[in-house]
Amino acid sequence: MRLHRLDITAFGPFGDLQCVDFDELSAAGLFLLHGPTGAGKTSVLDAVCYALYGSVPGARQSGQGTALRSDHAEPGTRTSVTLELTVAGRRLEITRQPPWERPKKRGTGTTLDKAQTWLREYDAAAGSWKDLSRSHQEIGEEIAQLLGMSREQFCQVVLLPQGDFARFLRADAEARGRLLGRLFDTRRFADAEKRLAERRRATEAQVRDGDTALLADAHRMQQAAGDAMELPPLAPGEPGLAEAVLGAAAVARSTAREQLAVARCRLTAAESAQAAADRALDDARERDRLQRRFAEAQERAARLREGAAAHREAQERWERARKAETVAPALELRDAADAEHRRAAEAEARARALLPASRAGEGAAGLAAAARRATEELGALESARRAERRLAGLLEERADLDRQERADAEALEDAETWLAGWEETRAGLQDAIEAAQRAAADAGELAVQHEAARKRLSAARQRDRLAADTEDARLRALASAERAVTARTHWLDLKEQRLSGIAAELAAGLTDGAPCAVCGATEHPAPARKVDGHVDREAEERALADCRRAEERHAEDERRLGGLREALAAAGAEAGDTPTERLARTVEELEGRYAGARAAASVLHSVQEELRRAEHEHGLRTAAQREAAVRAAARVGHRDRLDREKAALEEEVDRARGTAAGVAARAAQLERDVTRLTDAADAARTAEDAARRLKDADARLADAAFRAGFDTPQAAADALLDDAAHRELQRRLDARQHEEAAVRAVLAEPETAAAARQPRADPASAQRAAEEAARRVREAASACDAAARRCAELDRLSARVAASVRRLGPLREEYDRVARMAGLAAGTSADNERRMRLESYVLAARLEQVAAAATVRLHRMSSGRYTLVHSDDRTGRGRSGLGLHVVDAWTGRERDTATLSGGETFFASLALALGLADVVTDEAGGVRLDTLFIDEGFGSLDDQTLDEVLDVLDSLRERDRSVGIVSHVADLRRRIHAQLEVVKGRSGSVLRQRGVR
Helix, strand or coil: EEEEEEEECCEEHHHCEEEEEHHHHCCCEEEEEEECCCHHHHHHHHHHHHHHHHHCCCHHHHCCCCHHHCCCCCCCCCCEEEEEEEECEEEEEEEECCCCCEEEECCCCEEEEHHHHHHHHEEEECCEEEEECCCCHHHHHHHHHHCCHHHHHHHHHHCHHHHHHHHHHEEEECCCCHHHHHCCCCHHHHHHHHHHHHHHHHHCCCCCCCCHHHHHHHHHHHHHHHHHHCCCCCCCCCCCCCHHHHHHHHHHHHHHHHHHHHHHHHHHHHHHHHCCCHHHHHHCCCHHHHHHHHHHHHHHHHHHHHHHHHHHHHHHHHHHHHHHHHHHHHHHHHHHHHHHHHHHHHHHHHHHCCHHHHHCCCCCCHHHHHHHHHHHHHHCCCCHHHHHHHHHHHHHHHHHHHHHHHHHHHHHHHHHHHHHHHHHHHHHHHHHHEEEEEEEEHHHHHHHHHHHHHHHHHHHHHHHHHHHHHHHHHHHHHHHHHHHHHHHHHHHHHHHHHHCHHHHHHHHHCCCCCCCCCCCCCCCCCCCCCCCCCCHHHHHHHHHHHHHHHHHHHHHHHHHHHHHHHHHHHHHHHHHCCHHHHHHHHHHHHHHHHHHHHHCCCCCHHHHHHHHHHHHHHHHHHHHHHHHHHHHHHHHHHHHHHHHHHHHHHHHHHHHHCCCHHHHHHHHHHHHHHHHHHHHHHHHHHHHHHHHHHHHHHHHHHHHHHHHCCCHHHHHHHHHHHHHHHHHHHHHHHHHHHHHHHHHHHHHHHHHHHHHCCCCCHHHHHHHHHHHHHHHHHHHHHHHHHHHHHHCCCCHHHHHHHHHHHHHHHHHHHHHHHHHHHHHCCCCCCCCCCCCCHHHHHHHHHHHHHHHHHHHHHHHHCCCCEEEEEEEEEEECCCCEEECCCEEEECCEEEEECCHHHHHHHHHHHHHHHHHHHHHHHEEEEEEEEEEEEEHHHCCCCHHHHHHHHHHHHHHHHHHCEEECCCCCCCHHHHHHCEEEECCCCCEEEEECCCCC
């Protein structure tokens, strides 16, 4: 894989379009990527990773999409990354654009555009680019297949983060395993370990659950058997559990069957005794019932004899009522005729009371004739009544004409008054509109002036704040510079004192017979002694750490001071030299003028509306004048016609009303007379008819009473009974008859008479005997049922126990087999002597390949001193398999990589990273990696080691590779001529590229 070109737009710290020509940088083999902290060096590598995989490395991958967008980009500029590269012999161009919150084309606010991706391939034969895909998924699969690496592997192999490999050198086996597992994708082996562990836990849980269920059934059997079963104390998993439970179950079943046979014999004897007691109880109850029945019949016969006189009286009364029923229709007819006669007489009296005194004595015929004459006179008044109603309408119509005339006069006067001032009103409104329009134009100009003045005021206030902050920062920088100088002086003093007393430190390690590290002598007659105030290594290192911290604080203060000065210069350029108070007064004055102009311009719409309403009112009032004149001319002819018709109608009404107030009053009077005369005539005829019917009813009633045997009609009426009394008397007679028949039937029964002659029965004693026999039967049946249930329950539980034992056999065998395999794979089994996990075993082989590949370069970087070797020895009680040691050729000893110094750790981790890149590349299918990036770490090397490391990196060119070094080391800028510099500023970072000189 070789990178050719990278275009970055609105990505990370880069606000504008930035281009990187990797072909020019790679021409020298080595190129340097440098710049101040926070400028965006890592963002260049992030852009390469994002173009290939659609996400950025490591922890920076959280918050994709809008978080990748540069804060320095213009609102209308979209974030985009385009990478041109050659991989697997194909030249490709990948363009990715993350989701974008862009401004809406219409209106305010923003809208979200989805992420987009393009993949193109260069066609050498046609000399042009052709589109391959725009699908995120298809492009991702294509790139992953061509590179043969996941994003994590690419970031670890191509970007080479040195800090991760330094930690890898010092890490324990577990940490190394996590990193190697991600790079070599050994998750399938870890999944196999996990699957075996899960199988072991699952089968163990099944066996434990089976034993628990078996013990639960055994305890249920013990509860069911009671004292007939003894269960030894057992726990799940103990040997012999199944045999013990099966033996105890067999003993319990045998005992339960014996108890069931005894209970059935007792139940048979109790049932026989109960049958005899039930028969005796039935006989006693029947004799007692018959004896009580005979005694009750004798008592009822005595009560019948006592009520014989009352019975005869009731019979006589019933006979008289039956005869009076033949007179009842005549009585009802006479009562109805009498009531009708009284109502007719009362109605006649009320009708005659309403007539004049002169007609009070007339008969029905005279009253009917007077009613007919009044009706004829009322019909003659109908034409006059219509004339009178028309006359009333004419008067109302004439009044309406008068009202319309007055209203038109008032409207004409109001319209003339309003139209007289129309020209003046219109001129005033037009002047107000022109004034408001001028004020609106002034407000627009003042708004622009106010906004500019407000920005200058804000910049001036920021200028004042930054001036004070800059002075404070300058004082802090001076103070931190003094502290840094003091700390460095103190460290140098301590270092000099330690060098002066270094002999005492060396003498402290001397032993008799061992050679001196300085002179080689084996005798030490006068070793140096530590004096008071001796400075040891720890004191010197503490002073050095204090010195470095003081210098870092001073550098930070200097950077902050530089930032404040830049911000102060920018604020001063925008605000100028004008004092803040004067700018504030100017802004306040402009605000007042702008508010006044806006207030004057705010009435424009209302004045325009008022002018439109006035013009509309002018048209309405002019039309009203014309309409009023037309209506006045029409009213003159209409008024003359009404006067002529009114005179004719008044003459007709005067002739018809006579002495009454009007025709309607005369007609109402005649209607009342007709009604009263008619009602009186009808009432008189009704009263005469009712009197004749009453006389006929009295004659028929007297005849009916005589034929029924009553002396007078009143005697017949007294003998009558109403329905309720008649039913009650009939019920009493029927009840007496039924009672006499029932008593005779009971006294005539032979069984009842025979039982009365026997001794008195005692059903209570028989009941107690039967109850005692039933109780004994229930107890025997309960005992028998309990024994039967015990046998059935023991049989059921025994079958369950036997089934559980048969089912647990294969489960126990499977658990033993799975547990052995899981322990062996997890490294916890005794058969696994090195306690090496399955995944660690696979990774150990990979680590051995990585160590061999890394040793080739480490040997050259360390001038043949160091060699990396893999170790699978156990450390303490831990597990083995992923140990990494370094062999020091100078001492011939093998030691842990954690003992390397800072510079040694760097070039060892660099060699490890390059070796890992080779192994992962082979693992990925042999994809050639022609472009590599190496992050920080060169600052910990001395000049000689740095030369050796650069020689190793330069040797990569022999295989046509290019290596990009990301570093702050100033010496590298002199050694490496091809450079890509990241320059940061307030408006974002920019890239400056320099090729080979």
